[in-house]
Amino acid sequence: MLTSNHAHSQHQWLTSDCSNNIELFLLPIILLPGGRQRLKIIDAKHLALISRVLKKQCPLVMALTHSNGEGLYPWGILVEVTNFSQTKEGFLTIDIHAQQMVALLGCHQAEPHRWLCRIEASDHWSPPAPVTQSTHLNPTQLNPIQAKNGSQTGSSLNQKTTYIDEHQNQYVKQLKSLFKAQPLRAELYTETYFSQLEWVVARLIEQLPLPSQAQKEFLKPNSFQHVVHFLNTLLKISDPN
Template sequence: MTKLFPLPLFLLPGGRAKLRIFEPRYLRLVRECTANGEGFVLAMMQGQRLYKYGTLVDIVDFETLPDGLLGITIAGRQRVEIMSTEQAPDKLWLGEIRTLHDWPHDDYVDNTDDEVQARIATSLKHIFAAHPDHAEQYEQPHFEDVTWACQRWLEILPLTSAQKQWFIAQDSADEAKQFIHQLLEEHVE
């Protein structure tokens, strides 16, 4: 069974985030995942139950934080469907998962006439420039990859958990692309 880490954090493949680890069950999760070279699933909760979809993540860095707690950096690897769950005696969630195919990647060239793709990428560049603390997590951002850009947008937009679950269940970034483009159009008007 795969270890599950329930958080309100939403991360998709290619996304990165920093976590503070202090509960014994999650210290165990980090220790075992690091020792075995395996990832864990970042899952969202609704009340006392886990949502159906999550993201398999890898621990890509760790550090001791100034307050003495463990800090880890995670990177999204693959969307997953959580088929069943159980809890260990220490309350660590475990689950049977099914991996989902990656969204097809949709590159564009800066001089393309596809305004939608260019606008999504350009607007994300502006967000990264305005929030260097967030941008520093991405050594090499892939703004030219519209799927990557849409995934980063979905991670930072203030969406409900139900909306995030709907997007993560999709087979491609097409719905996200339309949604983000519409938001950008409304913001300008």
């Protein structure tokens, strides 16, 4: 297991309005805050990138290119490398934990296969339900990244949590079914938050076989109600209203 102050140093970079020359990891993968993924590093340019990040303990942002290949998508996700190992074939594998949505500013290609960017922290989803006493966060209800860092500042799952109601239980059933079908991915989640709507919705968006463009839409700030409506339609759940 990787042990370092990597996560702490990453979040120090986000205490100012924006950060300069952040390394970008360009992958066609959607991860939202709290998401986890195991990656096999085969490409030499990706191996060089991960080596730089681990050696310098500098921040890493996972980003996407536009489908037409022209430039980068304007939002990315700050990730932490939480573990690394080597396969029998000699390839490096890393576990990444998605922490904070960020806006990409002033991106430039420093080398043929190396992108750098300025970033600023970006709030992501705002639950549609009003905050009540029952939905205020306490330390035992924090999502994974908030609990780990002991701070709600800049949380991309926002500063309030909406809990699963009877109408949304199908979300949980679907997610548990996906986890059962993908045990290697499920084992990355040492803690699960099946009672928290935002956490469950985020994991569904990451794992359901959705078109890339639809997934990208859900990276946008304030897209939560759109996501819920999309999932209700996809899972054939009637609007409770």
